Amino acid sequence: MTVRWKHLIVLVILLPLLGLGVGWSGLMSVRASTGHWAITDWFLHWVMRNSVATRVAFVDTPPLDDPALIPGAAGHFETGCATCHGSPAQAAPASVLAMLPPPPDLKKVVLEWTDAELFEIVKHGVRFTGMPAWPTQSRDDEVWSMVAFLRKLPDMDANAYMQASGLHGIGHAGEVSPLPITCESCHAESKLNDTSLIPRLAGQSEAYLLNALKAYADTKRPSGIMQVAAGTLPREGLPELAAYYANQPRATRPLVQQDAGLVEKGRVLAEEGRVADKIPACLSCHDKASANPAYPKLSGQNSAYLRQQLSLFHAEIRGGSFYGHLMEGVAKQLTPEDIDAASAYFSQR
Structure with a gap:
């Protein structure tokens, strides 16, 4: 028995040394x-699947059937994902497919994963794969x-994908035209409505637009989509871009009918605030002729976007310019009903 234990101890010592050697x-x-040996490829993917499955055990999946979730994610997919995964x-391209492991065709593999598992992969990436x-x-x-978009991807043909992502057209031989994604791919007035999450x-x-672009580029305002978009633009070109949109007229469009009672509550909050909760009137800072130009104009903004941004402020995620704090x-004092009311009111104003 003593000899066997000695042999085992020697083996435990030698194996790591052998591996280092x-x-x-x-x-x-x-x-x-x-390439990989077949067993190596199997083992790596087995470990990956087990890791993902373990980490999503307690992830709650929200509803993903809102069409407003698709446009921003689709545009980001074209600029940030399609380079490797195709679309x-x-x-x-063949050069990307020569990677080890090669990036999978997502139209084929997303069906193998649950929504929660896709969330885990998209949010945290995968080591040793370049993801x-x-x-x-x-x-x-x-x-x-992005998970909502990936769920739609398997059923998308080229035309549906181009419409969702804002591509301007396909060139010869099926190749995407140069610079297909622009700011207008997402932010064109003709593409927005009151349910849009895109502002x-x-x-x-x-001033507000320039501050926002700089905050995104400097990663001070969190957004995986806009940090990539603004971060790829030349710094010296940001003032010109801000000036372009500042001088664009807003298109008139039919308003989505909001609940009258909710709009009235929003009006009271906007005009009077709520002293008991130390909530100032929204209009004391926003939309006044004498307002600080670094403050955004809220009137006529998409209600879904306003609701999202107020919720981000409430969760202390929004960040941004010098005035963001x-x-x-204020947002910490807002209830979910307050947020809905203010968003409804300003979308109608």
């Missing part, structure tokens, strides 16, 4: 050109939007 020797190949409008984490970890709402930029002040204290 193999690694030091350089005999273990890391060449992507040679209904363009196949992944990055979502650019900001605080915006679960954006990650769920109306036309007519906002130049002023809204955090």
Whole structure:
């Protein structure tokens, strides 16, 4: 018995040393050109699936059937994901498919995962595969939007995908035209309505728009979608972009009918505030002719967008410019009904 224990102890000591020796020797190949052994490929994917399944055991999946979740996620997919995974409008290039492991065709593999598992993968990425984490970890709402888009992806043809993502057209031989995604792909007035989670930029002040773009580019305002979009723009071009949208007229459009009682509650909150909860009147800062130009104009903004942003302020996620902290204290005092009421009121104003 004593001899056997000695042998076991020696084996425990030698095995790690043997592994280090193999690694030091350089005999273990890391060449992507040679691929994985079948058992290595199986083991890595087995570990990945088990890891994802364990981490989503207590994830609650929100409703994902809101069409407003799709446009922003689709645009981000084209600029941030399709380069490796391909899309209904363009196949992944051969150079990317030579990666090890090659990025999968998501139209084929998303059906193998639950919504919660897709959320885990999109938010946190996957080590050893080149799959990055979502650019900001605080915006679960954006990650769920991407999951909602991925659920639609298998049934999308090129035309449906182009419409969802804002692509401007496909060039010859099925290749996407140069610079297909622009700001207008998402923010064009003709594409927005009261249920859109994408804001109306036309007519906002130049100061507010420039501050927002800089905050996104500097990652001070969390948004995986906008941090990527603004971060790829030349810094010196941001003032020109802000000026362009500040000088654009807002298009008139039919208003979505809001509950009259809710709108009235929003009006009282906007005009009078609520002293007992230290909530100032919204209109004491916003939409006044003499207002600080760094404050956003709320009138006519999409109600769904306003609701989302107020909720982010309430959760202390929004961040942004030098003045962002002023809204955090106010938003913490707002109830969900207050947020709905204020959003409904300003969308009708």
